[in-house]
Amino acid sequence: MKDLSGWGRYPRLSGPLDAALSADAAARATAQLPGLIARGLGRSYGDAAVGRDSTLDLTGLNRMQSFDPETGILAAEAGVSLADIIATFLPRGYFPCAVPGTRFVTVGGMIASDVHGKNQHVDGTFGDHVAWLMLALPDERVTRCSRDENPELFAATVGGMGLTGTILSAGIRLKRVETGWIRQITHPARNLTEAVALLRQSGTATYTVAWIDVLARGDALGRSLVLEGEHATAEQVRWGDLRFPPARNGRLGIPTDMPGWMLNATTARLFNEVYYRLGARKADRAILVPWDAYFFPLDGVAHWNRIYGRRGFVQHQCVIPEPKAEAVISEILDRISGRGAGSFLAVLKRLAAGSGLMSFPMEGLTLALDMPVSADLMPLLREIDALVVEAGGRIYLAKDATQSPETFLAGYPQLDRFRQLRDEIGVSSRIASKLSDRLGI
């Protein structure tokens, strides 16, 4: 039995873990092991990467297969990590078209969660840049899926949380970049209305995101730092700096669980205050930030999830469709700040519609919150979920550990088609995770 808890370490889960070291072995395991789900680096927050009965570790599928410099398409096995891809291809002038907030994720995991980055409103999700994928099914078939071959299975697999079969490999598109630097401009927003206006204005910037102070109240409710970023050109890099800086080896780390009392309303408020003020000092002028600090700030702190103590934490990410997005998010923030529920950084972002059958993004605003697990948390999350459902929004499955089947069903209207498809390809009783069990997928 292995500890298979997600990154949030809530709920605590363990189970047997089998490893596949080749695509053939992974396909065989998919045919043989019951109640199976594939697992990469275990960075989904809740119970998505834990099988109902068996879990298949695919980090051994870590070979790159080919790269075409003309199209930018990298063929890679499902267990190749984003960190590996960037370390290998950034020095050659290529960068993935979409990256999530950590680089310690795998190709298979990024497809299964159809992850998005700060450029989703412009460039789409990770799945939008997948040219093809190879999928192993429980009947020992391995099928190639793309927008032309088995298009429906492709659309169901992108964002399908691994529930359509085991992703063995994929062709993913990388884009050309001149440097490994991001030119970032910080715009302070004194409240939510200003923040949302800035996010809407910056429609032309490649990367936009707002760090939001969820504990600010009253007139300052939703005060934020709106960050815009663009890949810096070679001329913009300062003389003496490496054009493609390597990843910093994080010397910081959280050696052990921090005591639960360290994160409370007061310390969180203090942290947010300091963060906002430091950011506001850099207001409105462009600074150059290395790629890793810009895209993956928390990767520099090993085991940062221990900050939330032994009981773990929940990351709650919802999307609220327009036109009510701002009003509903204002209401959510009001409930959270009213409770003084400790949350370090929260993130607000604009999204465009996603393309997978079960993809998270929809046209609207997404709010992501980290909250330590406590007795008060679950009632608060139920309140927030009710607001999300009422507004026609949904919860991101890669982060989810707590939503009810009803909330899920309301948010994902394509669920019936997804279930039907799972029946048609014969995976319904074979491929299952703790998440699919909990939500009745």
Next chain:
Amino acid sequence: MNDIVEQSPAKTVLVVGGTSDIGRAVAAAYAGMGWTIRLAARDADAAERNAADIRTRSGEDHVTVHHLDILETETFAPFLDQLGDLPDTVVCVVGLLGDQERAQEDPDHAAQVIRTNFEGPALLLEALAQRFAERGHGLIVGVSSVAGDRGRASNYVYGAGKAGLTAYLSGLRNRLSDTDVRVVTVKPGFVRTSMTAGMDLIGPLTAAPEAVASRIASLQTGSADVVYVLRAWRLIMFIIRAIPEAVFKKLKL
């Protein structure tokens, strides 16, 4: 006249055991130094998977794959002949841990373990040594094991095979000491690989395959003869070898 400005052709390394984790890492390390790689393995398809990985990462076509079964000793000479150019360096990482208890009961399994760890590598490296000596230079790196430093109840069939290889390499080194053919014995200690997956390894005494590989690649310069990848192992094995047999035979290590 243009000899000085013309780039010398890339050097070539033959990696025997190209599907193992250490073999893959060794190939990648030499590729990083701009060498041409010849990957030899029993399962050529699996070796091709590693070759494609290395080519994709570097963007260069400098890896070839060759079928070689370390137990088919009669194929060694034709194998080396069909390689074309004799490699500058050979790194042999072939090994089979096997199952000690099974080896005690099943002589075929024991023979397979001993032949894979000793007979095959020794005879292949002997054949290469002859060719290197005729040419006048070359580097032979044999990956042996600390398990060969003293036989223990828990893995003496494997250990004996590695002890044989260690002795063979020592003799080869002695014989070739006045030539430009260098022979190095590498003892990695614990390594985090698929061979040791699920075993309870002691963190500070366990190396990553990449660390073993970069140590091996670093042997291109210097004059080391016997290398423990993690230095602590040299001391540990010195102590283990120094324990009198009357005491050692009672220990459970």
